[in-house]
Amino acid sequence: MSQTVVVKIGTSSLTQPETGQLALSTIAALVEVLSTLRQQGNRVVLVSSGAIGVGCARLGLTDRPKTIALKQAVAAVGQGRLMRIYDDFFTAMQQPIAQVLLTRGDLVERSRYVNVYRTFQELLQLGVVPIVNENDTVAVDELKFGDNDTLSALVASLVDADWLFLLTDVDRLYSEDPRSNPDAQPIALVQNMKQLADVQTGKPGSRWGTGGMVTKIAAAQIATGAGVRTVIMQGKSPLNLLKILAGDAIGTQFEPQPRPFNARQRWIAHGLISTGKLLLDEGAVEAICKAGKSLLAAGILHVEGEFESHDAVTLCDRAGHEIAKGLVNYSREELQKIQGHHSEKISEILGYLGADTIVHRDNLVLNQ
Numbered sequence: 111m112s113q114t115v116v117v118k119i120g121t122s123s124l125t126q127p128e129t130g131q132l133a134l135s136t137i138a139a140l141v142e143v144l145s146t147l148r149q150q151g152n153r154v155v156l157v158s159s160g161a162i163g164v165g166c167a168r169l170g171l172t173d174r175p176k177t178i179a180l181k182q183a184v185a186a187v188g189q190g191r192l193m194r195i196y197d198d199f200f201t202a203m204q205q206p207i208a209q210v211l212l213t214r215g216d217l218v219e220r221s222r223y224v225n226v227y228r229t230f231q232e233l234l235q236l237g238v239v240p241i242v243n244e245n246d247t248v249a250v251d252e253l254k255f256g257d258n259d260t261l262s263a264l265v266a267s268l269v270d271a272d273w274l275f276l277l278t279d280v281d282r283l284y285s286e287d288p289r290s291n292p293d294a295q296p297i298a299l300v301q302n303m304k305q306l307a308d309v310q311t312g313k314p315g316s317r318w319g320t321g322g323m324v325t326k327i328a329a330a331q332i333a334t335g336a337g338v339r340t341v342i343m344q345g346k347s348p349l350n351l352l353k354i355l356a357g358d359a360i361g362t363q364f365e366p367q368p369r370p371f372n373a374r375q376r377w378i379a380h381g382l383i384s385t386g387k388l389l390l391d392e393g394a395v396e397a398i399c400k401a402g403k404s405l406l407a408a409g410i411l412h413v414e415g416e417f418e419s420h421d422a423v424t425l426c427d428r429a430g431h432e433i434a435k436g437l438v439n440y441s442r443e444e445l446q447k448i449q450g451h452h453s454e455k456i457s458e459i460l461g462y463l464g465a466d467t468i469v470h471r472d473n474l475v476l477n478q
């Protein structure tokens with residue numbers, strides 16, 4: 111059966127640790143695997159880092175650039191070279207590829223999100239392997255994915271993937287850092303993210319515990335929430351990807367949650383960035399989580415953040431635990447006036463007729 115597979119590879123797997131030069135044998139093996147998957151009729155997307163790493167190598171820079179402008183310039187040098195290398199390898203396998211560079215802003219605006227979605231559909235329909243990276247040269251802090259683990263999870267959600275493979279420099283997730291703790295237990299299967307409560311508190315500063323695994327677990331959370339089975343596996347052995355698809359228990363697999371979202375709900379859940387928070391009383395939480403109702407003004411206890419009407423906000427219980435995300439019908443200023451009041455009072459308080467609901471059910475997505 112044809113499946114949609116998103117594979118993310120990071121700079122640490124693509125380059126030699128000592129020299130920063132490209133790990134050509136890894137790239138070749140990955141390209142062979144992805145081309146095989148394509149030839150078997152699957153839809154394949156590759157999310158590849160390496161623009162900055164390759165740019166540094168090309169320019170003979172020994173340290174990773176520190177200023178934003180230099181990083182952006184170096185990424186512009188590296189991205190082209192990276193694609194050239196991929197194209198050479200994929201061409202040897204008669205597999206066409208495409209470059210897709212995204213910024214966070216491309217997913218926030220509904221019309222741009224839909225455009226990106228359509229482009230992916232066309233590329234996949236054409237049998238092309240899109241190679242995705244953050245558009246580092248133009249991305250600015252407020253609208254950055256920040257890391258390609260997150261980007262790959264959002265892409266997996268966007269293309270409605272069956273699988274997301276996060277290729278990294280460890281073979282799987284462990285209960286603790288296996289390099290400093292010989293008792294660290296390998297984790298083969300994660301059925302529920304709560305299982306990882308202890309793992310996420312990895313020691314700061316250790317390559318294993320922070321950047322690497324924390325962003326991968328966060329990515330797995332996004333992807334599994336969108337119904338995508340997610341795997342953390344060793345990047346140096348891309349052939350394992352085929353074995354995993356054939357049923358082998360290699361790496362760490364995260365079981366997907368049921369796939370409840372339609373495309374618009376996926377956009378709300380993963381495309382939009384929430385800029386406000388509403389704390390709700392027990393009645394409102396119950397109505398939203400159990401009875402499938404919209405959020406009304408009466409149930410709002412507290413309003414935080416800066417937002418206008420139609421922005422995304424996070425809905426939380428009294429204790430601040432996130433329960434849902436949705437598009438709000440009023441600005442922060444308006445909400446502060448009408449919170450706690452019955453819907454019939456809204457027009458009287460504001461002096462104009464607005465929506466009855468604060469977040470309508472159709473614009474609301476529950477957390478998994």
Ligand code: GLU
Binds near residue numbers: 158160163244258
């Ligand atoms: N977009 C960055 C690059 O291509 C990498 C981001 C990441 O490693 O997560 O160099």
